[in-house]
Amino acid sequence: MLSLTLTGLKLKNPLMLAAGIMGTTGGSLKRIAENGAGAVVTKSIGLEPKGGHSNPSMVEVDCGYLNAMGLPNPSYKNFQGEIDLAKEAGIPVIASIFGGCSLDFSEIAGALRADAFELNVSCPHAHGFGAEIGTDPELVEDITRSVKKATQVPVWVKLTPNVTNIKDIGLAAQRGGADAVVAINTVRGMAIDVESGYPILGNKFGGLSGRAIKPVAIKCVYDLYEALDIPVIGVGGISDYRDVIEFMMAGAQAVEIGSAVGNNINIFNDISSCMESFLEEKEWTLEDIHGMVHRV
Amino acid sequence: MLSLTLTGLKLKNPLMLAAGIMGTTGGSLKRIAENGAGAVVTKSIGLEPKGGHSNPSMVEVDCGYLNAMGLPNPSYKNFQGEIDLAKEAGIPVIASIFGGCSLDFSEIAGALRADAFELNVSCPHAHGFGAEIGTDPELVEDITRSVKKATQVPVWVKLTPNVTNIKDIGLAAQRGGADAVVAINTVRGMAIDVESGYPILGNKFGGLSGRAIKPVAIKCVYDLYEALDIPVIGVGGISDYRDVIEFMMAGAQAVEIGSAVGNNINIFNDISSCMESFLEEKEWTLEDIHGMVHRV
Amino acid sequence: MRPVNAVITKIVDETPAIRTFYFDTSFEPIPGQFVMVWIRGVDELPMALSYENAITVQKVGPATSALFELQECDSVGIRGPFGNGFDIKKGHILLVAGGVGAAPLAPLAEKAGASGLKITTLLGAKTKDELLFRERFEAVGDVRVATDDGSDGTHGYVTQLLDDAKKYSQLYCCGPEIMMKMVLDKVTPSKVQFSLHRYIKCGIGICGACCVDGLRVCRDGPVFSGDVLKKSEFGVYRRNECGERVRV
Amino acid sequence: MRPVNAVITKIVDETPAIRTFYFDTSFEPIPGQFVMVWIRGVDELPMALSYENAITVQKVGPATSALFELQECDSVGIRGPFGNGFDIKKGHILLVAGGVGAAPLAPLAEKAGASGLKITTLLGAKTKDELLFRERFEAVGDVRVATDDGSDGTHGYVTQLLDDAKKYSQLYCCGPEIMMKMVLDKVTPSKVQFSLHRYIKCGIGICGACCVDGLRVCRDGPVFSGDVLKKSEFGVYRRNECGERVRV
Numbered sequence A, B: 001m002l003s004l005t006l007t008g009l010k011l012k013n014p015l016m017l018a019a020g021i022m023g024t025t026g027g028s029l030k031r032i033a034e035n036g037a038g039a040v041v042t043k044s045i046g047l048e049p050k051g052g053h054s055n056p057s058m059v060e061v062d063c064g065y066l067n068a069m070g071l072p073n074p075s076y077k078n079f080q081g082e083i084d085l086a087k088e089a090g091i092p093v094i095a096s097i098f099g100g101c102s103l104d105f106s107e108i109a110g111a112l113r114a115d116a117f118e119l120n121v122s123c124p125h126a127h128g129f130g131a132e133i134g135t136d137p138e139l140v141e142d143i144t145r146s147v148k149k150a151t152q153v154p155v156w157v158k159l160t161p162n163v164t165n166i167k168d169i170g171l172a173a174q175r176g177g178a179d180a181v182v183a184i185n186t187v188r189g190m191a192i193d194v195e196s197g198y199p200i201l202g203n204k205f206g207g208l209s210g211r212a213i214k215p216v217a218i219k220c221v222y223d224l225y226e227a228l229d230i231p232v233i234g235v236g237g238i239s240d241y242r243d244v245i246e247f248m249m250a251g252a253q254a255v256e257i258g259s260a261v262g263n264n265i266n267i268f269n270d271i272s273s274c275m276e277s278f279l280e281e282k283e284w285t286l287e288d289i290h291g292m293v294h295r296v
Numbered sequence C, D: 001m002r003p004v005n006a007v008i009t010k011i012v013d014e015t016p017a018i019r020t021f022y023f024d025t026s027f028e029p030i031p032g033q034f035v036m037v038w039i040r041g042v043d044e045l046p047m048a049l050s051y052e053n054a055i056t057v058q059k060v061g062p063a064t065s066a067l068f069e070l071q072e073c074d075s076v077g078i079r080g081p082f083g084n085g086f087d088i089k090k091g092h093i094l095l096v097a098g099g100v101g102a103a104p105l106a107p108l109a110e111k112a113g114a115s116g117l118k119i120t121t122l123l124g125a126k127t128k129d130e131l132l133f134r135e136r137f138e139a140v141g142d143v144r145v146a147t148d149d150g151s152d153g154t155h156g157y158v159t160q161l162l163d164d165a166k167k168y169s170q171l172y173c174c175g176p177e178i179m180m181k182m183v184l185d186k187v188t189p190s191k192v193q194f195s196l197h198r199y200i201k202c203g204i205g206i207c208g209a210c211c212v213d214g215l216r217v218c219r220d221g222p223v224f225s226g227d228v229l230k231k232s233e234f235g236v237y238r239r240n241e242c243g244e245r246v247r248v
């Protein structure tokens, strides 16, 4: 009763592992798959191996986490084996990829085999002036279009909430041919150690994830659902089944779960079964709740 | 030991009441003043009396609150008495004001007597296309300049975090002649009732405040301190003295406290005394911690 | 807290204009506490809990009318209980209820009765039909009645029955502000607790919409001792939803 | 949790390359748990708690060198304790420690000793000077020593001392992965608990940097039973900070 088709992919449930969580090794992706996820998204993979920012790279804050991992990854040249291993679990494996320009993105997408690509256009490593490329509609459209040319599989574009108007970026992705958008990546944030005056993260600032950002993500999904024709995938602060329902009502066709996996590696199974009971009791289907808030 | 001069105003401590909290009546402003605040900011006051959005206008979420009050206010024509009453407590009273264009703002600032004005340029009622005026640098500069012409007292500009680059807006305020900027107003957010599919707020979406947004506010203050020459006033998620220290280290010269007043009306006294002990133990002055993170 | 989904299990017509809505959820209130009742798509209103799991509503405007259209099995969203509630003092207590003001006083009467206090109630309404919860008050003590039109009890305001206030250890009063002001002016302020009505927006003590001078009705109240109110704007003016002063 | 400010109260040179740093804060660990030690402005590193309030550090690179420059009264930021720690089983237990791997085993020995278990320790190091916590292990049981250069005890690896493994109820092992792999290959896997070393980024079980197959060293570990590791990548390869496979 939770199964669905998302941009052509068959999922047994709408709960996916978010990028960057337990996503660097085939073994960890497989473990999450076996724990009930409908699909898994890998760590964002780039052109060259990267060690990421120096530690501390993650810290718990009120109701969430701040992280600045700095996109550590083994490069796409060393990653196909991990994807293949993850595939053994029998669910779709989506490769998250990043780069500094459309050429980087299309090189990677052209070389990796995965069930879909998720474009992380919210990394702070763009060529040019160091701004996040995901804040520039033209760049986003351009990157999306070039990846669509480089691959046959569905292409999702993951959006940053750190923009004045997320609809503009979503529309750009749609124009570029995206099969879906994913919202949201982390929210810009910073924490300072009051004992010393040092920023806690090695990179000084980072991205906020976890329960703190759920209302922000819900609003982004709501706005994107209104503006776009392609599916919206929700992510940000999900920690129980009610959160998933809330995202779907806002307009998400499926969701991804990140930070909450840390404290509950079995969260996909747990949420699936709670969702089933909830929908049964309400006599609702996934279709019924999808975008419900726009209809009441 | 906590006293300071902020844009020419003498404050006994750097802890101010944020706009929109207990700020509609002279009596409530006075009560906060008597509970230890260094200064109080009024509810944002506009041209005409406004009843605001329909209820629910505020709801508690994880680690914070969502609100969409809709700027209820009695209009500046009915407000001087409240300010005068608040003044009886002997601390600076800052009038927060809003409008749809620079004419609205200067009309109000020209008519009200207060110790300073805080321009709320983050209200969603701008003339034109309904976007928040605080996201447009030119409008912000223009409004600031016209208020500066209309009044002799210090003018602070309160910024929204819902922009791609808050520095641009801060710089615009500075160019317009602002004496300080205040960051941040609430973060766009939404909550949905999963039992019914209704958005919980009468206005559908609203602004997130409280502990959830502190890392976002700290980053904004950090960025503004780097970019601007005028003082930055920090606000967002403060609930204890460590939060205040964190804001000041990020670059805030003073702070405002909003949501946390609800659960602790005596928070200004409480934080003052904790801050004094902390600074004494560390042998630090307010100057030492102001902007400390930029120097380590 | 987010609103809890409360399903209406029973609806009772108390008077021609007043109905009690029972829910499937108990809110375990202190008598005098209130909840915010969200009629989805319409409005959210403060309502005293008249039972552990019920509110008693007078139809006065759009939102209460919308509430009156709900049926059993419909649901509302409820936040709360909020506020302080009444402080029950020992001795012989007097309840002074005007109109729907009887709603928070009836559970107080029952709780005080259960702990053996002596209770007298002065119950007022426009007409005999509109007298609320008479039986609940009678079950725990004496009841004296006043109606504006003289259709039952004393002809006139319930405050006219208030001659022997001195003999009570504590007074509890809820009703129209005018009536409560008359009570405040007639008795020793420190001996009366009033449950106030102000425009409630947030309900959680942050926005300040409900302030009587610096006091938040939703958080510091809704129950206040008369001596706190004596020199305040209570009885003089209240605020409308814009925060403008409106004479009482 | 945010890092706690831990002030260094005492520094003890344990061997030429290993120092113990005592803090003003007790972390009340289960033996085998670790903390993330933030040397401000430099790096944050995982370190086992060698005492309730201390870590014992081998100088191997930039961050540990920076730590060695700190003095008493300096402070570090500490998050933790994290991880599962050792599961102490009844009977006669055997500890197998290689180099700084003795750090998490010493508090285990003391806790087991205090609850009356019989303890034998095989202690290995490059040279006699580098044998860590010998006295702590001797205080609670037998100790047999091996050094790579033969300067004390058996000449060679500590694993050479591992002939009579069957007679112990449980083995506890920490040291270089090569050495731990040799232990795993020599004994009944379900009878050994290994404390693993992997590159730790978040320390809280979210990022996945520390995974051995699907298992998170920082959260599901750092202590794993041998049978869990038997068919894993343990002893075969680990990941560098990019997540690339590196042969052990």
Ligand SMILES: Cc1cc2nc3c(=O)[nH]c(=O)nc-3n(C[C@H](O)[C@H](O)[C@H](O)COP(=O)(O)OP(=O)(O)OC[C@H]3O[C@@H](n4cnc5c(N)ncnc54)[C@H](O)[C@@H]3O)c2cc1C
Residues within 6 Å of the ligand: B055, C034, C043, C044, C045, C046, C047, C048, C049, C055, C056, C057, C058, C059, C060, C061, C062, C063, C064, C065, C100, C103, C104, C196, C197, C198, C199, C200, C201, C222
């Ligand atoms: C603490 C408290 C407890 C209350 N308990 C009860 C009760 O048990 N039974 C009962 O029938 N009524 C109670 N009320 C009053 C009730 O909230 C109003 O009658 C109701 O809000 C009217 O809404 P309406 O839209 O039907 O009428 P409207 O036509 O909108 O207004 C009629 C009157 O109700 C007032 N009102 C409207 N909205 C609010 C609001 N958000 N907060 C406060 N007043 C409002 C208006 O100011 C006006 O005076 C209580 C009020 C408070 C403050």
Ligand SMILES: Cc1cc2nc3c(=O)[nH]c(=O)nc-3n(C[C@H](O)[C@H](O)[C@H](O)COP(=O)(O)OP(=O)(O)OC[C@H]3O[C@@H](n4cnc5c(N)ncnc54)[C@H](O)[C@@H]3O)c2cc1C
Residues within 6 Å of the ligand: A055, D034, D043, D044, D045, D046, D047, D048, D049, D055, D056, D057, D058, D059, D060, D061, D062, D063, D064, D065, D100, D103, D104, D196, D197, D198, D199, D200, D201, D222
């Ligand atoms: C659970 C756990 C407990 C540990 N306990 C101790 C202990 O009690 N005493 C002790 O001396 N050492 C301990 N270590 C190892 C210690 O963390 C490394 O020696 C230290 O990080 C080296 O840092 P460096 O910058 O000085 O050296 P580098 O030159 O950076 O690296 C030297 C080695 O340390 C590794 N290393 C560097 N950073 C990390 C990191 N963030 N996480 C894991 N390994 C890293 C490198 O991969 C390399 O193999 C423990 C490691 C783990 C995982």
Ligand SMILES: Cc1cc2nc3c(=O)[nH]c(=O)nc-3n(C[C@H](O)[C@H](O)[C@H](O)COP(=O)(O)O)c2cc1C
Residues within 6 Å of the ligand: A018, A019, A020, A021, A043, A044, A058, A065, A067, A069, A071, A096, A120, A158, A184, A185, A186, A208, A209, A210, A211, A213, A235, A236, A237, A238, A256, A257, A258, A259, A260, D202, D206, D207
């Ligand atoms: C440790 C960590 C690493 C992340 N790495 C990536 C990444 O590589 N690519 C990406 O698109 N998002 C990354 N994210 C963002 C998450 O995928 C997700 O969008 C965000 O954390 C919000 O979801 P959550 O609140 O459920 O964690 C990362 C998040 C965390 C916490």
Ligand SMILES: Cc1cc2nc3c(=O)[nH]c(=O)nc-3n(C[C@H](O)[C@H](O)[C@H](O)COP(=O)(O)O)c2cc1C
Residues within 6 Å of the ligand: B018, B019, B020, B021, B043, B044, B058, B065, B067, B069, B071, B096, B120, B158, B184, B185, B186, B208, B209, B210, B211, B213, B235, B236, B237, B238, B256, B257, B258, B259, B260, C202, C206, C207
């Ligand atoms: C109920 C409520 C009403 C508010 N009204 C205003 C307002 O009128 N003008 C304004 O500039 N900010 C307003 N704010 C924003 C606060 O001043 C403050 O910027 C924000 O709440 C973040 O601070 P906090 O986390 O301490 O609450 C309001 C916030 C809340 C919660």
Ligand code: FES
Residues within 6 Å of the ligand: C199, C200, C201, C202, C203, C204, C205, C206, C207, C208, C209, C210, C211, C216, C217, C218, C219
């Ligand atoms: S209604 Fe907001 S403070 Fe009472």
Ligand code: FES
Residues within 6 Å of the ligand: D199, D200, D201, D202, D203, D204, D205, D206, D207, D208, D209, D210, D211, D216, D217, D218, D219
């Ligand atoms: S270091 Fe991040 S999961 Fe272990």
